Amino acid sequence: MSRTASTVTFADIFRVLFSILLPPLGVFLQVGFGLHFWLNIVLTLLGYIPGLVHAVWIIATRR
Numbered sequence: 827m828s829r830t831a832s833t834v835t836f837a838d839i840f841r842v843l844f845s846i847l848l849p850p851l852g853v854f855l856q857v858g859f860g861l862h863f864w865l866n867i868v869l870t871l872l873g874y875i876p877g878l879v880h881a882v883w884i885i886a887t888r889r
């Protein structure tokens with residue numbers, strides 16, 4: 827039987843916890859200094875919730 831859902835690792839949970847405190851930090855830990863990091867900084871400056879949603883989305887979709 828094959829699994830289609832990806833597994834959640836301890837590192838993912840760690841990144842999400844950092845994202846709750848500071849969303850750009852979670853994105854940085856996932857993708858480094860790149861487009862998504864700078865976009866997340868802008869979203870976080872516009873409002874905490876958009877930055878948080880973007881950070882969790884990046885962590886959940888990037889491998």
